[in-house]
Amino acid sequence: MLGIGPVVPQRAAAAPPAPAGATPPGxxxxxxxxxxxxxxxxxxxxxxxxxxxxxxxxxxxxxxxxxxxxxxxxxxxxxxxxxxxxxxxxxxxxxxxxxxxxxxxxxxxxxxxxxxxxxxxxxxxxxxxxxxxxxxxxxxxxxxxxxxxxxxxxxxxxxxxxxxxxxxxxxxxxxxxxxxxxxxxxxxxxxxxxxxxxxxxxxxxxxxxxxxxxxxxxxxxxxxxxxxxxxxxxxxxxxxAKLFADWAKTFKSAPNTFAPQDQRIYQKAGGDPSIFYVHGYWTLAPDEALVVDIPKAEAQFWNFQVDNYWMESLDYRYFTIHLNQSTAKANPDGSVTLVLAHRDPGMPNWLSTAGHHVGTMMYRLISGKTQPYPKARVIRLPAANAPKT
Incomplete structure (x- = not known):
């Protein structure tokens, strides 16, 4: 009789059809x-x-x-x-x-x-x-x-x-x-x-x-x-669901920052061996913003993205929730400063929270000659209706 516990597909080739009139297994x-x-x-x-x-x-x-x-x-x-x-x-x-x-x-x-x-x-x-x-x-x-x-x-x-x-x-x-x-x-x-x-x-x-x-x-x-x-x-x-909920729980222990991370964890989960991964957790009050400083890096590619708690990228079809080396505005020294906020803070490189108040985030670097970690800090924004000075 067929076992009905959690199983995975057989590695063997598909079995031949059962003879006419036979009762198939299971x-x-x-x-x-x-x-x-x-x-x-x-x-x-x-x-x-x-x-x-x-x-x-x-x-x-x-x-x-x-x-x-x-x-x-x-x-x-x-x-x-x-x-x-x-x-x-x-x-x-x-x-x-x-x-x-x-x-x-x-x-x-x-x-x-x-x-x-x-x-x-x-x-x-x-x-x-x-x-x-x-x-x-x-x-x-x-x-x-x-x-x-x-x-x-x-x-x-x-x-x-x-x-x-x-x-x-x-x-x-x-x-x-x-x-x-x-x-x-x-x-x-x-x-x-x-x-x-x-x-x-x-x-x-x-x-x-x-x-x-x-x-x-x-x-x-x-x-x-x-x-x-x-x-x-x-x-x-x-x-x-369990794997990435476990990850989110770990990231939540150090909110709004980027701690050193073991790349072997991400490679075991299917990461590209040419990519350096840095995950984090963010949480922001309505009047707060997270400023992320990304050092200049010699690499084939980098980007930064905002995700929800379940580690799904936010809806990039309609919101700016990620930027890369081509779409971000760089600082004079080649570094990049990103700003994650619930509303447009009037600063370059704004990333939208798309209606979220907590979530995860990630920086990735492909074929980087160096592998610097981003730095993050929370700032308070002026009230939305405050006069500009």
Whole structure:
């Protein structure tokens, strides 16, 4: 009988169809509804992350928290049900403007595909004009072990492109000439990060993936495998919510500042090995602002973003909640001063709180020759109706 506890998709290839008239494994759990009940129970348990005692308890923050869980469910169903077959991988956006995870970068286009480290794959595409593109392979997942361990990495600084920008890379456990993205037998995911200085002016890279040694056509839906995939999507919701709620709790212990941080924590969670990450927690009264001083740094890219408590980037479609080296106004010495406030303080580089009073925040640096930490301080703003002097 099918176990209905929290499970993850099998690494093995999809099982062949059951013989005509045979009872598929797990059919009793599927037919009785026990599987669906277990799935719903997992989602119900995930709601406990929103009610943690240290989490903000306002109706606004609770609403965002529960919306966050629905977004995680959409992401989990896409990753573990709709696009789960490693023989027929699809590059989809696990994270986008309406699905946000772990301080998602507003300057990024993210694409994921489920793969199997025992197979081989080819990615082809065209470079476009995007500022930076990185490819990484990962083992593990947030539902199973709250980790995305890096198993290979390749970025545009180390790739070869044809004169027209076309490229091809091979993903395999064995070394390959040319653009090679390593992986191991445990690899489950390939992640593509495209990073823009200005989305309005840059053309994204086009990227497609194919399995080189899989079957020609996919197998029909397998009941037992579907049961595992459905439960994996539910455990993804709970595991992801717990991981980043744990992080937010840690950041909350040192509000409105940036303490030294262990980069290994962020790499274990799937961070790009070329990126230096600095997270923080902010809380502001209505008449307060957080001034963030970013030292001049020699790097391929940097940006600073404002997130909610659940570590979702705020809605950058309609509010200025992030700035980078191209969009921020620099000081004469090359440093940058940002100002996070509930209303426009009349100062350069204003970042909006977008209706929030608490949240998290992050500074990232790609390929920095140095890795300076930002500094932050709270100031009091004059009353909104005070006369200007």
């Amino acid at each position: 059919a009793d759990a599927l037919s009785s509804g026990a599987l669906w009940n277990a799935f719903c129970d997992q989602l119900k348990a995930a709601g406990g992350q929103i009610l943690r005692p240290e989490a903000p308890a306002s109706a606004f923050d609770r609403a965002e928290g529960y919306r966050y869980l629905t977004r995680l469910l959409r992401a989990g169903l896409e990753q573990y049900v709709e696009f789960a077959d490693p023989h027929f991988p699809v590059l989809f956006s696990l994270v986008d403007t309406n699905k946000k995870i772990g301080a998602d970068n507003p300057d990024n286009l993210y694409q994921n595909a489920q793969i199997d480290g025992r197979l081989e794959y080819r990615i082809t595409g065209h470079r476009g004009t995007v500022h930076y593109i990185g490819f990484s392979t990962k083992a593990g997942n947030y539902g199973k072990n709250q980790a995305l361990t890096g198993t290979g990495f390749l970025d545009s600084e180390n790739m070869k492109f044809s004169p027209d920008g076309a490229f091809e890379l091979i993903i395999s456990a064995k070394p390959h000439p040319g653009n090679w993205l390593p992986m191991t037998a445990e690899t489950e995911t390939v992640l593509v990060r495209q990073t823009f200085l200005d989305r309005r002016r840059e053309t994204p890279a086009t990227v497609t993936i194919e399995c080189l040694n899989g079957p020609k056509t996919p197998a029909p839906l397998q009941p037992e495998r579907f049961a595992q995939q459905l439960m994996a999507s539910a455990t993804f919701v709970g595991g992801t």
